[in-house]
Amino acid sequence: xxxxxxxxxxFGELLGKDRVVDAPENTSLADLVRDAASxxxxxxxxxxxxxxxxxxxxxxxxxxxxxxxxAAERTALSEGDEVAVFPPVAGG
Amino acid sequence: MGVQMxxxxxxxxxxxxxxxxxxxxxxxxxxATIFIAGAGGLGSxxxxxxxxxxxxxIILVDKDAVERTNLNRQILHYDRDIGRKKTxxxxxxxxxxxxxxxxxxxxxTIDETNVHELVGNADGIVDAMDNFPTRYLLNRVALKMGIPxxxxxxxxxxxxxxxxxxxxxxxxxxxxxHPPPKEVFPVVGVTPGxxxxxxxTEVVKYLVGTGELLANRLxxxxxxxxxxxxxxLERDPSCEVCGGKNQHGDAP
Numbered sequence: 001x002x003x004x005x006x007x008x009x010x011f012g013e014l015l016g017k018d019r020v021v022d023a024p025e026n027t028s029l030a031d032l033v034r035d036a037a038s039x040x041x042x043x044x045x046x047x048x049x050x051x052x053x054x055x056x057x058x059x060x061x062x063x064x065x066x067x068x069x070x071a072a073e074r075t076a077l078s079e080g081d082e083v084a085v086f087p088p089v090a091g092g
Numbered sequence: 093m094g095v096q097m098x099x100x101x102x103x104x105x106x107x108x109x110x111x112x113x114x115x116x117x118x119x120x121x122x123x124a125t126i127f128i129a130g131a132g133g134l135g136s137x138x139x140x141x142x143x144x145x146x147x148x149x150i151i152l153v154d155k156d157a158v159e160r161t162n163l164n165r166q167i168l169h170y171d172r173d174i175g176r177k178k179t180x181x182x183x184x185x186x187x188x189x190x191x192x193x194x195x196x197x198x199x200x201t202i203d204e205t206n207v208h209e210l211v212g213n214a215d216g217i218v219d220a221m222d223n224f225p226t227r228y229l230l231n232r233v234a235l236k237m238g239i240p241x242x243x244x245x246x247x248x249x250x251x252x253x254x255x256x257x258x259x260x261x262x263x264x265x266x267x268x269x270h271p272p273p274k275e276v277f278p279v280v281g282v283t284p285g286x287x288x289x290x291x292x293t294e295v296v297k298y299l300v301g302t303g304e305l306l307a308n309r310l311x312x313x314x315x316x317x318x319x320x321x322x323x324x325l326e327r328d329p330s331c332e333v334c335g336g337k338n339q340h341g342d343a344p
Contacts, residue, residue, distance in 0.1 A: 088252065092222035
């Protein structure tokens with residue numbers, strides 16, 4: 001199945017912004033992001049902690065709806081889904 | 093203080109926007125108080141544009157002095173202001189820009205003990221801070237007072253903005269339950285300029301009562317690609333601050 005994965009802001013700089021991924025059926029949202037992020041150590045480290053869990057400030061969206069880090073592990077994606085991953089910014 | 097009508101000078105000063113909002117809309121701006129937390133990268137453009145738009149009373153809070161490293165983005169402050177309190181610098185500029193409005197500056201750090209007193213009876217809070225702990229504090233006060241919080245934040249060429257309407261939208265804690273790590277953030281002045289304009293536009297629309305606000309919508313600005321995106325927000329029923337519950341109206 002084909003799904004779109006989009007990394008925003010700093011994540012996009014490190015990992016590339018948008019891509020279409022041909023993922024096996026029933027791939028979880030978390031595994032999709034994990035696979036894509038593992039191409040770049042710094043990019044991976046900015047999204048996942050040492051235990052491989054999402055860092056707590058990372059915001060995950062599936063088709064425009066927020067998905068919690070816990071739900072991302074068990075959320076199976078479907079053909080045509082769009083997944084967005086972004087870091088809030090804090091500066092003023 | 094009762095509702096104040098526009099003077100002849102004001103009718104002239106604001107004539108081009110009275111074409112947009114009518115005299116009634118302009119009077120709403122004149123009779124409004126906006127609290128701006130921070131006189132830095134976001135607070136500078138926000139306060140300048142709210143001042144020229146004729147927001148009648150602007151309260152601006154900052155504890156810092158102007159540093160040379162601020163000058164690439166904090167357009168309220170000039171080279172000659174280095175070392176001066178940001179509040180003094182801001183007050184001088186805003187008064188010169190528009191002597192018809194009231195500018196109050198508060199040279200203090202916003203914290204739990206003073207935030208209610210500082211915000212007073214403001215009609216809205218502009219989040220022009222550079223850290224999440226203070227943002228969460230402003231969020232709580234906005235919820236408690238039932239006034240909007242106009243959120244903005246930036247880093248590099250990226251920015252985000254949303255308008256929190258207590259009882260109607262996700263609160264700041266629903267959207268950002270955990271702050272990103274602290275850092276000395278990279279920034280070029282155009283980014284807080286852009287996001288500050290989004291915030292100031294929201295304030296003006298809210299006060300005049302026109303248009304559609306960034307309610308339950310997070311605007312994301314990618315300056316590198318020149319793309320504005322938006323994502324839908326919703327209340328988090330388990331939010332530790334608003335509990336997904338309405339403070340001043342119906343349950344969701």
